[in-house]
Amino acid sequence: MSTANLWEIEDCCKAEGYTCICGVDEAGRGPLAGPVCAAAVILPEHQEIPGLNDSKKLTDKRRRELFPIIQEQAIAYGIGFASQEEIDSINILQATFLAMGRALEQLKVKPDLALIDGNRQTDFGVPCKTVVKGDSLSANIAAASVLAKVSRDDWMLRAAEEYPGYGFEIHKGYGTKAHYAALEELGPCAIHRKTFLRKFYEHK
DSSP: OOSSGGGGGHHHHTTOOOOOOOEEEEEEOOOSBBBBEEEEEOOOTOOOOOOOOOGGGGGGHHHHHHHHHHHOOOOOOOEEEEOHHHHHHHHHHHHHHHHHHHHHHHSSSSEEEEEEEOOOOOOOOSSSEEEETGGTTOOHHHHHHHHHHHHHHHHHHHHHHSSSTOOOOHHHOOOOOHHOOOOHHOOOOTTOGGGGOHHHHOOO
């Protein structure tokens, strides 16, 4: 897939006078375990990255091929996490905003506009526009989606070594049948989101 058609939103924003645009996306809002991860990316204008797309539409192999390419070609990028403890404390939406803010803070170049995937935003200290399904419409958001997804997957792969038996290396913390079966057998571990396990506890 050519990335040429992923620049239309950025081109419209440039026409409005914005000069430095970043994309922001998250990975891991839905899982029962582990952190939520967000990334912010500023690509050179009309940078061609063959195969770039919404990370959910790419294979793990392709995402991992794109990961270093995006890092190398980006003007700036940042990756931020919010822990499972923070998710339980302030809820998943606010934790997602926290991770996004941390990713934005890491940018070595300050954007004058942040394109946020989805339809919710908060005060990130920079002008923002939300873009529904932005990870398949904006090159910068698509790049951010890849960085966030691979970074979170890697976190979960490390967790799988520390907490064996749950299958984190396979489902990455999402609520699969195998994950629920492991919860029944082993009970929750330290990286489970307590607020996400209410249904599990209700059936205990």
